[in-house]
Amino acid sequence: MKINCLIVDDESMARQSLERLCSKRPELHIVHVCASAQEALPMLESQTIDLLFLDVEMPGLTGLQLLDLLPYTPQVILTTSKTEYAFDAFQYQVADYIKKPITLPRFNQAVDKIIETLRSAAASPPATNDIYVRIDGRFVRLPFDDILYIENTGDYVKIRTTAQTHIVHTTMKNLEEKLDTRRFMRVHRTFIANLSRIIDIEENTLVIADKVIPISRANKAELMNRLNIL
Amino acid sequence: MVPIQFPDALDNTILQELYADDVNYATLMFELFLSEIVPQVYELKQVAEQQNWPLFRQISHKIKPTFGMVGITQMEHWFDKLEAAQDLQSATEIIDVVHTKLAQVLPVIHSAHTHLKSLQDEN
Numbered sequence: 001m002k003i004n005c006l007i008v009d010d011e012s013m014a015r016q017s018l019e020r021l022c023s024k025r026p027e028l029h030i031v032h033v034c035a036s037a038q039e040a041l042p043m044l045e046s047q048t049i050d051l052l053f054l055d056v057e058m059p060g061l062t063g064l065q066l067l068d069l070l071p072y073t074p075q076v077i078l079t080t081s082k083t084e085y086a087f088d089a090f091q092y093q094v095a096d097y098i099k100k101p102i103t104l105p106r107f108n109q110a111v112d113k114i115i116e117t118l119r120s121a122a123a124s125p126p127a128t129n130d131i132y133v134r135i136d137g138r139f140v141r142l143p144f145d146d147i148l149y150i151e152n153t154g155d156y157v158k159i160r161t162t163a164q165t166h167i168v169h170t171t172m173k174n175l176e177e178k179l180d181t182r183r184f185m186r187v188h189r190t191f192i193a194n195l196s197r198i199i200d201i202e203e204n205t206l207v208i209a210d211k212v213i214p215i216s217r218a219n220k221a222e223l224m225n226r227l228n229i230l
Numbered sequence: 231m232v233p234i235q236f237p238d239a240l241d242n243t244i245l246q247e248l249y250a251d252d253v254n255y256a257t258l259m260f261e262l263f264l265s266e267i268v269p270q271v272y273e274l275k276q277v278a279e280q281q282n283w284p285l286f287r288q289i290s291h292k293i294k295p296t297f298g299m300v301g302i303t304q305m306e307h308w309f310d311k312l313e314a315a316q317d318l319q320s321a322t323e324i325i326d327v328v329h330t331k332l333a334q335v336l337p338v339i340h341s342a343h344t345h346l347k348s349l350q351d352e353n
Binding site: 010011012013014016017020057059081082099100101102103104105106 | 244247248249250252255258259262263266267288291292293294295296298299306
């Protein structure tokens with residue numbers, strides 16, 4: 001299990017200390033290290049972060065204000081030199097709250113707890129039949145049944161539903177992780193298909209609604225295995 | 231695993247919990263403290279004289295936990311006081327105490343840093 005981590009702290013020693021501590025745990029992969037919450041926000045919006053090491057008091061946007069702006073809730077470890085934020089930590093339901101300086105035993109204790117939580121979550125089936133996507137500042141619910149296919153267009157993905165096409169600022173990887181893998185499959189580098197919406201399949205293409213979607217050679221065998229073929 | 235030996239004047243309990251036998255990590259933190267944190271401690275007086283209290287509190291809060299990283303946890307108490315300082319007179323009094331205490335302990339920090347670098351060279 002690889003856990004994607006983001007470190008946010010305005011103090012250089014604290015950032016480098018956390019980088020060192022994370023490097024001692026092979027499960028942790030540092031995606032980025034940010035010196036402010038403003039710098040972290042686009043990172044958190046454009047990719048899925050599993051674990052956020054977050055300082056509370058930072059100039060400009062505070063750590064807690066950053067949490068209010070997030071489109072999803074990663075596991076959060078608040079790191080602070082004050083104990084006064086314990087109540088906020090409880091209210092924001094963060095995974096842990098560590099007082100700085102962060103010792104190795106305390107760090108390991110927090111990380112062990114998070115790994116356990118993430119393993120349990122990964123083992124349980126998806127609880128929802130839909131996904132919320134951020135469009136023009138709103139969170140729009142898209143039932144999985146209504147999604148026909150998803151197309152990658154660089155920095156954005158197009159989600160074609162039975163009613164319309166939504167353009168969302170995210171990556172295919174992020175979106176793929178949120179979908180029900182029993183219904184959806186990456187059939188090509190740039191396409192995810194809803195398997196129950198396929199009309200027909202030819203040699204290297206499939207059709208959903210009026211769209212001809214390419215099937216990559218690498219994914220063809222898996223696709224055929226997953227279909228109920230007579 | 232051989233724990234690093236730090237000078238007795240430093241809080242060895244916290245230093246062992248932070249670094250155990252990781253000489254490279256400890257060396258990096260001592261280096262950063264000397265190169266980045268110590269100058270900021272001396273700049274605090276100037277910020278107080280400008281009566282820029284939001285910046286003063288921000289710097290005081292930011293650097294407070296770094297003292298624990300080099301085993302001088304007792305300094306954190308004075309930084310709690312600095313964070314709460316509301317006027318130039320009280321801030322200046324506390325800064326003077328901080329500067330005096332830091333001047334007393336800096337030779338020990340430098341000595342610990344030199345020792346860590348020699349351990350790094352041995353490895």
